[in-house]
Amino acid sequence: MFPHSLAELDALKNDCKAMVNKRAGLSAVAAVIPIPGADIGADMTLLLEMLPAINQKFGLSPAQIASLDPQLKKIVLIGITSIGSQLIGQVITKPIILQILSRLGARVASKSVAKFIPILGQALAAGISFGAMKLVGNAHVDDCYKVAKQALLATQKISK
Template sequence: MIPATLEQLEQVRKECRTMVRKRATASAGTTLVPLPGTDVLADVGMLMQLLPAINNKFGLSQKQLDGMDPETKSMIYGFVMSIGSKVIGRMITKELVVQVLKRVGVRVATKSVAKFVPFAGQGLAAALSFTAMRYVGNKHVDDCYEVVKRMIEQRELIPGEPAPSALEEANSDDVKAEVKSVSSNDTDEPANDSKDQ
C-alpha cells in the first residue's frame, strides 16, 4: 500500500535505506571470494531481491499497481516516466538488473580487476562493491520516494482524496464541535430577536 502521509513516506524511506546498507555490506563481503565473476553474480542476485522489496515497501510493485484504478495507475506511471526510472512498477528480471548495473559499469569492471591486485586489491574491490550496490539501491529508494511524494502532493490538491491522519481527524472533530457550537448560538439568536419584536 502506498504511504498516505509524508511521515509514513519518510519512515518507509528509512527502512529501505537500512535494507540497502545491509545488502551493500553483503555485496562487499562477496568480493572476498577470489573466484572471478562470483561477486557480479551475487550482486545480480541481491538486486533481484532488493529492488522488488523496495518497490513493495513503497506500494509500487507491479502487482500492487495492477490492483489500482486506471486513473491512479496512469498518474503513477506518469510520475515514474518523468523521473526516468526503469525499475518502478516493473517485473524485476535478470536482464533488467544487468541494465541497472551497466549504469554503474565502470565501478563493476573496476572492482573485478581490483580484486586480483594483491592485498589492497580486495579491500578496494570490497569498497567499490559496497559503493556500487549502495548507489543503485539508494537511487531506487530516492526514485520511489519522489514518485510517492508527488502522489501525496497530488492527493492534497484534490479535495477528499487523501487518507486523513489521526491528527487531521482530531482537528476535524474540533472543527465539527466549533461549527455545532456556533450553529446552536445562531439558532438561539433569531429566537431572541423574535421575542424582542
C-alpha cells in the same frame, strides 16, 4: 499500499535506505571472495531481491499499481515516466540487472581487476562493490520516494 502521510513516507524511505546499506555490505563481503564472477553473481542476486522489495514497500510493485484506482494509477504512471525510471512498477529480471551493471561497467571492471592484488586489492574491491550497490539502491529509493510523494500529494488534493 501507498503511505497515508509524509511521515509514513519518510519512515519507509529510511527503512529502504537501511535495507540498501545491508545489501551493500553483503555485496562488499562477496567482493572479497577470490573466485572470478562470484561477486557479479552475488550482486545480481542482491539486486533481484532488493529492487522489487523497495517497489513493494512504496506500493509501487506491478501488482500494486495495477490494482490502484484509475485516477491514482494515472498519476503514478506519469510520475514514473517523468523521472525516467525503468525499475519502478516493473518486473525486475536478469536482463534489466545486467543493463544496470553494464552502466556501472568501469566500477565492475575495476572491482574484478582489484581483487587479484593481494590484501589491498580485496579491500578496494569491497569498497567499490559497496559503493556501486549503494548508488543503485539509494537512487531507486529516491525515485520511488518521489513517485510515492507525488501520488500522496495528489491524493490529498483530490480528497479536499
